[in-house]
Amino acid sequence: MKTLRVPEATVTRLSIYSRYLERLDRNGVSSVSSGEIADGVGVSPAQVRKDLAYFGEFGTRGVGYNVKDLMRYTLKILGLDRHWNLILVGAGNLGYALCTYRGFNMRGFSIVGVFDNDLTKIGKRINDLEVLPMESMPEIVKDHNVRIGIIATPTRAAQEVADYMIKCGMQAILNFAPLPLNLPEHVEVRNVDLSVKLEILTFNLGFKSAQNV
Amino acid sequence: MKTLRVPEATVTRLSIYSRYLERLDRNGVSSVSSGEIADGVGVSPAQVRKDLAYFGEFGTRGVGYNVKDLMRYTLKILGLDRHWNLILVGAGNLGYALCTYRGFNMRGFSIVGVFDNDLTKIGKRINDLEVLPMESMPEIVKDHNVRIGIIATPTRAAQEVADYMIKCGMQAILNFAPLPLNLPEHVEVRNVDLSVKLEILTFNLGFKSAQNV
DNA sequence: TAGCTAATGTTATTTACTTCACATAATATA
DNA sequence: TATATTATGTGAAGTAAATAACATTAGCTA
The missing domain is CATH 3.40.50.720 (NAD(P)-binding Rossmann-like Domain)
Known part of the structure; x- marks a missing residue:
């Protein structure tokens, strides 16, 4: 795993993606693309992918991301997999x-x-x-x-x-x-x-x- | 006067400088350098000067800034010279x-x-x-x-x-x-x-x- | 008044961030 | 099974911001 310095702007957006994914999950959406996330929170699709890339590979090429999984990953990254x-x-x-x-x-x-x-x-x-x-x-x-x-x-x-x-x-x-x-x-x-x-x-x-x- | 696009980070800091200057003014301080402002709000002196440079020249070389004047200028820039x-x-x-x-x-x-x-x-x-x-x-x-x-x-x-x-x-x-x-x-x-x-x-x-x- | 010091304003440099572009891989279709 | 389509992951290019460096100017001192 890479250990590049993560820009604070990336962490901020991650927090926002994470909450958006929770909303999708509550609405029963199971799969999402970087473009849909981007539209939902008002950034570019490349930005979404680049932000996630700091922490690993979470999607499937040609398909997108599993909402529940990506939600859990982002929560974990933010340290929110605990109380x-x-x-x-x-x-x-x-x-x-x-x-x-x-x-x-x-x-x-x-x-x-x-x-x-x-x-x-x-x-x-x-x-x-x-x-x-x-x-x-x-x-x-x-x-x-x-x-x-x-x-x-x-x-x-x-x-x-x-x-x-x-x-x-x-x-x-x-x-x-x-x-x-x-x-x-x-x-x-x-x-x-x-x-x-x-x-x-x-x-x-x-x-x-x-x-x- | 230049009309470069002003970074939002600059506006944010301007708001903080402005409040810091109000505090100095209340404490009876009449003159201040970019280095003192920088120390006071936790940025670099160059950053302070660069931020101000977007809007004009407010200081005196070799001397620094008049606190009351700079406070008023920053308030005016932020649109806070009115209610x-x-x-x-x-x-x-x-x-x-x-x-x-x-x-x-x-x-x-x-x-x-x-x-x-x-x-x-x-x-x-x-x-x-x-x-x-x-x-x-x-x-x-x-x-x-x-x-x-x-x-x-x-x-x-x-x-x-x-x-x-x-x-x-x-x-x-x-x-x-x-x-x-x-x-x-x-x-x-x-x-x-x-x-x-x-x-x-x-x-x-x-x-x-x-x-x- | 000449020389010294201090601190601004600004240009140059470096660093950081974002966007672009595309190779890669998964799925769907014929 | 070959082909078309879709959307990721990422290196390269471009843009923006922060830092560094310095020329300039004001004030002080002898």
Whole structure:
């Protein structure tokens, strides 16, 4: 098996292919071509094949791909052939929304601990979880073998929370605070910035208007 | 002024520089170099200068950039030198979180209409807004001159909602449903997929584990 | 005012990513 | 069984983006 560096764009698309394949499978589709996948998710057929080629050969020439098989392969590649327990810090509205977000469960993620340092929030329930004080993090992490943490705090708290998460053993962090975190190399971080995409839209709208003038 | 095509990655970074500059400005910093911006947001100094070069010359050789000026320029480039009214469909937990999200207001965005087709949700209040039925959309859009819509519905409703938004005149859509939308060319769409980034993390954790074995 | 230092703006280089094009292989058909 | 058709997998070509390198210019110092 090849060990080329895999572009992050490829991993992103793989995640999208994977979900598209789940949908096909639910709809009873058993076979699919790179062209159909491409149409379904809005990329080129060559792109689909190239992306898959980083990880092996999954199709049959002249035929296409078996939906169930390819779905399982993509899930496995993404590390989703297993269950992942997560912790989340920040029991505000965003934290609440993330805890109740179905999309995570559907992909094998479970939030097993919600933390906050606000005394008015500690003890409240979200689904079947109680919001806990930060000091409880090490215990939860140990009990549930947690490696990934989600930050849904106000911006000002994010860096401190990230540092504490790492002290508690987190190996990866998903950060919703609009602030670049400063973390050691061995920790994987990805940011979800809710307003950046919105600003790409305003940029493009502005650009269009300018061209019409 | 050059009219090269601007890479989307550049626009994304511009949004991040812009917020970083706002922070510097709030902290009373008046001058900054490309190297300092680079350190602050985690890119290379050359990248910062290259990104800015798409839009003009904003610095002084040997000196650096005036923070307030560059902040204003970046905001203007992104189309954020004005106010943007938004509508949102889907008054669930995610919709609620987005309506109350400070990050939008801080960048000049206001959600002026929240819609749902669920009768149990219509009439409820979010901040100072009442959740309205879908039929009210055209009126709100007209009254507030809205061009951008946010989709925070369950996946199954997203495509239909997007179509209706466009009928109501939306020119751009920010889609939180994990589904590629099928829309006419002239409509700008960006997806915020909450679990894709999480799956990049699990991919990377899996990859690391594999390499250690 | 001449020389030094610092940091921009920009060209050249390198690297990364995407698309193209086609050889290969599987199935269907006559 | 030969032929036509379809769609994969992949090397080559093309495009785009990031990095490096440097010429330029502002400000400082003696």
